Amino acid sequence: MTLFLNIAVDGIAYGMILFMISVGLSVTMGLMRVVNLAHGGFALLGGTFAHWFGQELGLPFWPAALLAIVATIAVSLPLERLIYRRIYGFGDLQQVLATIGLTFLMIASVNLWQGSSLLSIPLPDSLKQSVDLGFRTLPVHRLVVIAAGLVSILGLWLLLDRTLFGIRLRAAVDNRGTASALGIDTDWIFMAAFGLGAGLAALGGILGAEILPIDAYYPVRYMVLFLIVVAVGGMGSISGSFVAALGLGTLETATRYLVPDYATIVFFTFVIILLALRPQGLLGKAHA
Amino acid sequence: MNRFISAALLAAISTAVSGAAFGDTIKVGVIAPFSGPFAIYGKQYQEAIETYVAQNGSSAGEHEIEFIYKDVGGPNPDQSRSLAQELLIRDQVDYLAGFTFTPNALAVAPLIEQSQTPTVIFNAATSSINKESDFYLRTSYTLWQVSAPLAEWAYDQGMQTAATTVTDYGPGIDAENAFKAAFEAKGGKVVDAIRMPLSTTDFTPFIQRVRDAAPDAVFTFLPGGPPTFTYTKTYNENGLADAGIKFLGTAETEEVNLQGLGDDAIGLTTAYHYSGDHDSEANAAFKSKLNELFPDAVANWASVGAYDGTHLIYQMVEAAGSDGPAAVQSALGLEWESPRGPVSMDPEARTLVQNVYIREVERDAQTGELVNREQGIIATVGDLGWTQ
Numbered sequence: 001m002t003l004f005l006n007i008a009v010d011g012i013a014y015g016m017i018l019f020m021i022s023v024g025l026s027v028t029m030g031l032m033r034v035v036n037l038a039h040g041g042f043a044l045l046g047g048t049f050a051h052w053f054g055q056e057l058g059l060p061f062w063p064a065a066l067l068a069i070v071a072t073i074a075v076s077l078p079l080e081r082l083i084y085r086r087i088y089g090f091g092d093l094q095q096v097l098a099t100i101g102l103t104f105l106m107i108a109s110v111n112l113w114q115g116s117s118l119l120s121i122p123l124p125d126s127l128k129q130s131v132d133l134g135f136r137t138l139p140v141h142r143l144v145v146i147a148a149g150l151v152s153i154l155g156l157w158l159l160l161d162r163t164l165f166g167i168r169l170r171a172a173v174d175n176r177g178t179a180s181a182l183g184i185d186t187d188w189i190f191m192a193a194f195g196l197g198a199g200l201a202a203l204g205g206i207l208g209a210e211i212l213p214i215d216a217y218y219p220v221r222y223m224v225l226f227l228i229v230v231a232v233g234g235m236g237s238i239s240g241s242f243v244a245a246l247g248l249g250t251l252e253t254a255t256r257y258l259v260p261d262y263a264t265i266v267f268f269t270f271v272i273i274l275l276a277l278r279p280q281g282l283l284g285k286a287h288a
Numbered sequence: 289m290n291r292f293i294s295a296a297l298l299a300a301i302s303t304a305v306s307g308a309a310f311g312d313t314i315k316v317g318v319i320a321p322f323s324g325p326f327a328i329y330g331k332q333y334q335e336a337i338e339t340y341v342a343q344n345g346s347s348a349g350e351h352e353i354e355f356i357y358k359d360v361g362g363p364n365p366d367q368s369r370s371l372a373q374e375l376l377i378r379d380q381v382d383y384l385a386g387f388t389f390t391p392n393a394l395a396v397a398p399l400i401e402q403s404q405t406p407t408v409i410f411n412a413a414t415s416s417i418n419k420e421s422d423f424y425l426r427t428s429y430t431l432w433q434v435s436a437p438l439a440e441w442a443y444d445q446g447m448q449t450a451a452t453t454v455t456d457y458g459p460g461i462d463a464e465n466a467f468k469a470a471f472e473a474k475g476g477k478v479v480d481a482i483r484m485p486l487s488t489t490d491f492t493p494f495i496q497r498v499r500d501a502a503p504d505a506v507f508t509f510l511p512g513g514p515p516t517f518t519y520t521k522t523y524n525e526n527g528l529a530d531a532g533i534k535f536l537g538t539a540e541t542e543e544v545n546l547q548g549l550g551d552d553a554i555g556l557t558t559a560y561h562y563s564g565d566h567d568s569e570a571n572a573a574f575k576s577k578l579n580e581l582f583p584d585a586v587a588n589w590a591s592v593g594a595y596d597g598t599h600l601i602y603q604m605v606e607a608a609g610s611d612g613p614a615a616v617q618s619a620l621g622l623e624w625e626s627p628r629g630p631v632s633m634d635p636e637a638r639t640l641v642q643n644v645y646i647r648e649v650e651r652d653a654q655t656g657e658l659v660n661r662e663q664g665i666i667a668t669v670g671d672l673g674w675t676q
Contacts, residue, residue: 006496014490115584116328118517118548130525136496139525211490213517213548217325221514225489256484256493261456264485 002135007254009133013142014211015249016149019242021208021222022229023152024201026241030230031160032173032193034088035095039201039226040219041106046072046202047214048110051119061124069202076198080191088190103219111216119214121206145207152200153242160238169193228271234284243282313352314605317375319368319396320386320410322359328544328590329388330359333410335585336594339578340602349606356381365395372396376403382610383408383601388590390414390458397421404612406619408600410593414458415673418638423612425619426639427597428589429561431462431509432673434538437644438559439470439507441666442536447504449477450536453494454509456483463509463538466673471507479503488515491522498533499526505534516540517549524552541649543588546658553649553658561642562592562628563660565652571627587627596626596640600633634670641670 021043028036049068053059059067079102087098127144130137160166172179172186180186205214212222232248233240251270255263275281318337322330337355346353356379358371368387375381376399384400384407387393393412397420400407409417409426418424442450452467454460460483468478480501482494498506506528510516523535535556543564546553564575564587574595575587585591600619607618620635631642644667647660 002500006493010490010492010496014492017490116325118513118545120517120548120550122550128525130527137525137527210521211518213514215513220325222489253490253493256488256490257497260482260484260494260497264487 003257005135007250007257009136009138010257011250011253012246013138013146013249014253015246016142016146017208017211018225018229018249019149019245020145020152021201021204021212022226022241022245023149023156023238024197024199024204025226026230026233026238027156027200028194028197030233030236030238030241031169032088032190032197033235034084035092035099036197037096037099037223038102038106038219039197040223041103042072042076042198042201043205043208044106044110044214044216044218045075045205047121047205047209047218048114048119049202050121050206050209051114051214054122055120061122061127064121065203065206068206069199072202073195073199077191077195080194084194085187085190103223107216107219114216116216121209121214123210139210141207141210148203148207149242149245152203153238156238165189165192230281232271232274232281234281237281237283240281240283247282312350312609313354314348314383314610315379315381316353316355316383316385316601317372317379317381318355318357318386319360319371319375319384319392320357320388321362322357324361326362326388329411330357330386332544332585332588332590333386333594335578335582336591337598339574339581340595340598342581343573343577344602348602349609351605351609353602353605360386360392363389363391365391368392369395369399372399376405381405382612383604383615385594385597385601386410387412390417393417393424394420397424400424406601406604406612406615408597410597411590414462415637415639415671415676418671418674422638423616424638425600425616425633426671427600428593428640429642430639430671430673431459431538432466432676433639433642433669433671434559434561434644435463435466435507435509436470436672437667437669438536438538438646439467439476440474441559441646442505442507442534443471443474443476447476447534449479449503450505450507451480451482451498451501451503451533452478452507453482453484453498454507455486455488455511455515457486460484460509462673463507465676467507469676486511489518491515491519492526495519495522495526495528499528499531502531503533505536507536508540509538510540512539512542513545516545520549520552520556529555539589541647541660542590543586543660544590546649546660549649549658551651554651556649557646558649558660559644559646559666560589560660561640561644562589563645563647563662564588565647565659565661566628566645567662568625568627568629570625574627592627596624596628596631599624599626629665637671637674639671639674641668643668 025039049071053064127141168184172189233244255266320330360368387409388411390412400423401421411428415430452464454464537558604615608614623632629643631640634641643665645662646666647662650661652659
């Protein structure tokens with residue numbers, strides 16, 4: 001029973017971290033349909049800024065995190081204007097090549113600026129404590145990640161399904177020409193959506209840093225993880241990513257408890273079978 | 289007339305040959321990663337070599353020494369082999385050095401056997417490498433060398449049960465075997481031996497399993513950087529330290545990433561051959577020269593491995609010049625005072641015989657930095673894995 005509870009608690013906590021680090025990608029790649037391999041790069045920038053504000057300038061955690069997200073968005077907007085705007089029209093393979101090139105640029109820049117060792121983000125004492133769940137303890141920062149995950153999914157649902165911005169974004173993605181002809185400022189919509197994706201990437205990078213620590217090679221190290229969550233969840237579906245992240249987190253945690261030596265094999269076998277049966281992902285819409 | 293010509297020729301040749309012996313240049317090819325995720329190793333090797341050169345000059349005996357650096361990128365045996373070939377044939381190097389990863393070191397064995405080139409391994413820590421060629425000399429350590437004394441020490445401290453959690457790849461399994469063999473030989477019991485996938489990001493399940501098993505200690509082996517960071521955090525957050533389950537490790541608290549681990553690292557116990565905090569004149573001289581040349585450099589096992597390797601090359605060049613077999617012969621049994629403490633080259637295993645220190649991470653009162661404070665020497669051993 002304790003084992004079962006352990007798996008449930010750790011699975012959800014880990015799943016939420018997976019969701020937080022890939023939610024930005026489900027906006028840019030899932031929603032805007034640009035194969036944005038530079039997603040990890042924005043998470044890295046967010047984490048590096050947070051390290052710089054927190055560790056080197058000595059700001060407290062929350063203001064440092066907020067400033068880091070703002071700084072990442074500030075970097076992403078000119079990038080969107082100058083580079084991504086051209087990338088949207090490319091084929092899939094060209095998008096992969098262009099965005100992975102950007103990733104390497106970001107890695108090299110961070111390496112030059114902060115070196116290649118770990119960039120820690122100092123947590124406040126309130127987040128370092130552990131909460132007693134009765135049968136075991138759970139660190140507070142994991143509860144914060146769970147809360148942030150719930151707030152993100154709810155906020156995104158409201159934004160995309162219930163606001164004019166969301167409707168216009170979906171229209172612009174489906175048919176940019178028609179949306180533009182109807183008077184929607186698609187340039188602005190895309191830029192805002194891209195900034196949102198980059199900001200969420202930064203948030204995920206910072207909140208996930210306790211488990212997936214920031215260093216210059218962060219984007220390459222965890223790229224497969226982000227892509228799996230979005231692919232299993234289904235392109236174009238934020239709730240799909242959410243379900244996928246929780247499911248994969250629980251699956252991976254369960255295999256690590258029960259059969260640690262085979263954890264990786266079981267995990268990837270499951271992903272392969274699932275994608276073979278449902279290539280469009282759990283909640284993705286099949287494209288013609 | 290004919291005799292006169294041949295005599296003149298002989299004189300000319302002998303002048304040329306002896307001219308070569310006095311003031312010639314001996315080339316050393318260094319194969320290491322200088323780009324990509326492992327570039328830090330190449331950088332540290334180069335910094336350590338240049339520190340040694342700055343302290344001792346660029347000549348050994350009557351020979352000038354020149355270093356040629358080649359970038360192998362990462363664990364890439366094919367590339368390692370072709371770089372070695374290029375160095376031996378085109379650059380005509382007399383010595384090879386570097387080698388961070390075991391496969392890269394193994395890949396050059398047939399080449400150095402053929403060309404009889406002494407090859408100094410700065411890092412690659414698998415015992416069996418040196419069995420592949422008599423021209424390998426190692427100035428780092430092996431996993432058996434530090435893990436087995438740690439297990440014996442732990443048992444002597446009253447820890448009777450232990451769990452092992454190692455990353456599931458070559459060095460991790462070496463570490464697990466060494467710890468287990470030594471701990472059980474003493475009479476201890478390994479209650480759980482967990483092998484964690486190399487791609488593990490969340491260590492909570494393994495840590496929680498250890499906690500439920502409640503042994504006296506948990507021995508671990510992790511690749512440096514992110515996995516160590518997450519593991520030590522999870523170890524603290526899940527209250528293992530409070531539950532009296534002692535952390536035992538080896539390279540996990542190495543100096544380059546130590547500051548990044550933060551306060552969670554305080555109190556971690558490791559057994560290792562080098563601490564940047566080692567209190568000796570040789571270490572102080574090494575560190576002050578290193579930081580004078582490279583203000584951002586942090587001395588750790590990789591830099592000290594390269595520094596001692598350079599020392600060994602200088603000694604061999606002085607004794608034997610470019611004569612490979614004689615150079616290796618001259619190195620066997622050589623003793624010197626390294627920044628890590630007194631060392632000697634084991635004539636059989638060709639790995640250093642050195643002190644293994646037990647250390648605990650502390651925050652230094654003066655600098656405010658985290659350091660591996662040595663608590664004592666628990667063994668002075670060569671490669672214990674040689675006969676396994």
